Amino acid sequence: MSVVVPTDLRYHGSGRTRQIFDDFIRTVTVGLALGRSVKLDFSKTERLFPCGLLLFLGHLDCWVELHRAKLSCTYPENDVVEQMLQSAKVFSQLGLPPRKAVAAHDVIKWHQFEGHNADATPIEPFLEEVRTATGADWQLGLGSCIAEALTNVRKHAYQDKAASHWWMFATVNMESKRIFVAMHDRGDSIPATLLAKPEWIDQVTFRRLRRGGDCELISAAAGGRTRTRLYYRGKGLPEMVEFTERHRANALAIYSRRGYFVMGDGGSSTATGTLNNPVDGTLLIWTLNYGVKS
Numbered sequence: 001m002s003v004v005v006p007t008d009l010r011y012h013g014s015g016r017t018r019q020i021f022d023d024f025i026r027t028v029t030v031g032l033a034l035g036r037s038v039k040l041d042f043s044k045t046e047r048l049f050p051c052g053l054l055l056f057l058g059h060l061d062c063w064v065e066l067h068r069a070k071l072s073c074t075y076p077e078n079d080v081v082e083q084m085l086q087s088a089k090v091f092s093q094l095g096l097p098p099r100k101a102v103a104a105h106d107v108i109k110w111h112q113f114e115g116h117n118a119d120a121t122p123i124e125p126f127l128e129e130v131r132t133a134t135g136a137d138w139q140l141g142l143g144s145c146i147a148e149a150l151t152n153v154r155k156h157a158y159q160d161k162a163a164s165h166w167w168m169f170a171t172v173n174m175e176s177k178r179i180f181v182a183m184h185d186r187g188d189s190i191p192a193t194l195l196a197k198p199e200w201i202d203q204v205t206f207r208r209l210r211r212g213g214d215c216e217l218i219s220a221a222a223g224g225r226t227r228t229r230l231y232y233r234g235k236g237l238p239e240m241v242e243f244t245e246r247h248r249a250n251a252l253a254i255y256s257r258r259g260y261f262v263m264g265d266g267g268s269s270t271a272t273g274t275l276n277n278p279v280d281g282t283l284l285i286w287t288l289n290y291g292v293k294s
Contacts (some may be wrong), residue, residue, distance in 0.1 A: 003027050004041045009052035012253055012285050015276070021052055022277040025059055032067040040073035040094070045081050050110075050169040051285055054184035057088060057114075057167050058280065062186070064093050075099070083107045113168040120147040129172045130179060134290045138179075142288075145239045146181065149284070152237075153185045177291030186281035189257035190237075191217040214259025215272035222254060222261055240286060241267070249289040256282040 003024065011021045031038045063071055073094045076082045083102045085091060087110075091098060102108065111126040123146060131139035146168075153166050166185040173180070188196070191214040223238045237254075244250040245267035253262045258278045263270045 001031050001036050002039045002041050003031065004043075005045045006052075007044050008047045008049065009045060009056060010047070010049040011055050011255070011283070012049070012051040019276065021055070025055075026277075028063065029059070032063060032070060035070070037070045037072070038067075040071070042074055042076035042081065042085065045076050046078050048081055048084050050180070050182040051283060053084070053088065054167050054169065054182055055279070055283060057090075058165075058184055058186045060090065060093060061165060072096075080104045080106050084110075088112060109171050109173075111168075111170045113170070115150070115166055116164050118147075118151040118153070120150055123168070123170070126170045126172070133172050133174055133177075133179075138288075138290060141243050142179070142181070145243055146183075148239060149183060149237070153187060177289060179286075179288040179290060181284075181286040181288075183284045183286075184281065188281070189214075189279070190221050190254070190282055191257045191259065194221055213274055214257045215261060215274055216259070218254050218256055218259050218261040219270075219272050222252075222263075240284070244286070244288070247289065247292060249292045251285075251287045253285040254282065255279045 006020050006024055008017075009021070010017050028038055028040070071094060073090070073096060075091075075096065076085065079100070083100050083104050084107050086098050086100055087102045087107055111123070111129075113122050113126075115122065120143070123143075127139050127143050130142055150166065153164065164185070164187065166183065168181065168183045170181045171179070194217050221237055222241045240252060241263070244252045244263060248266040248268075250266050251262070251264045254260060255275065256279055258275050259272065260275060261270070261272050
């Protein structure tokens with residue numbers, strides 16, 4: 001069976017955007033589970049967004065592990081999309097040889113990382129770029145947040161430490177003076193991790209958070225609207241929130257299990273909600289505007 005990949009491979013955005021992505025993932029997953037051979041048709045794909053590509057890479061990792069012989073794909077018609085998929089090693093996982101030189105600015109501007117441990121050494125080139133653009137304070141602040149997040153993925157997100165896996169895209173745009181970081185892991189979700197440690201929460205708060213659903217648990221773990229200042233996976237997530245709050249025009253979005261928490265304008269606006277379809281693990285999308293003074 002041939003499954004057409006969405007024109008825009010995107011997750012973060014409207015409910016309709018998420019539904020298109022979820023329908024695509026479900027079609028592939030069900031087809032493979034039924035024993036069918038599935039070909040991913042990229043011919044109509046025009047844009048790859050980090051949020052959608054990260055989640056796709058996580059699903060692809062699982063599909064290839066379970067159904068490698070039954071999964072294949074086509075080359076895209078869009079040149080930039082092809083270069084990005086090639087750079088992200090999608091073709092090599094699906095048995096297609098590379099046929100492009102990865103040279104498009106929209107591709108090479110992105111730092112792409114993945115790993116199975118808490119070693120933050122691979123992100124050093126990105127942090128050096130941050131230092132060049134913003135100075136040492138931002139480099140140290142971002143480096144601390146990201147390193148802590150990776151440590152916590154390793155320690156808490158995966159019960160099987162040998163199976164731990166994370167993916168990240170990051171870029172520094174010196175024209176718009178923005179830094180963008182997106183991270184994804186497929187380990188235990190934020191709500192699952194928090195509920196596994198009920199001793200961290202007094203019983204009244206614990207019952208209230210459970211009634212509020214996953215979005216309230218994520219908000220609490222992030223130190224969001226509930227302001228409980230609970231610590232999910234160590235200090236990484238609260239540090240990200242606090243760093244975001246120090247600068248106007250910064251934004252942070254967190255999707256995990258069946259909930260999401262989004263803060264914008266340096267934390268002056270927040271939104272939470274329930275997802276129709278759960279996210280495996282956690283997806284973080286972080287936008288920082290270093291051109292705006294705190």
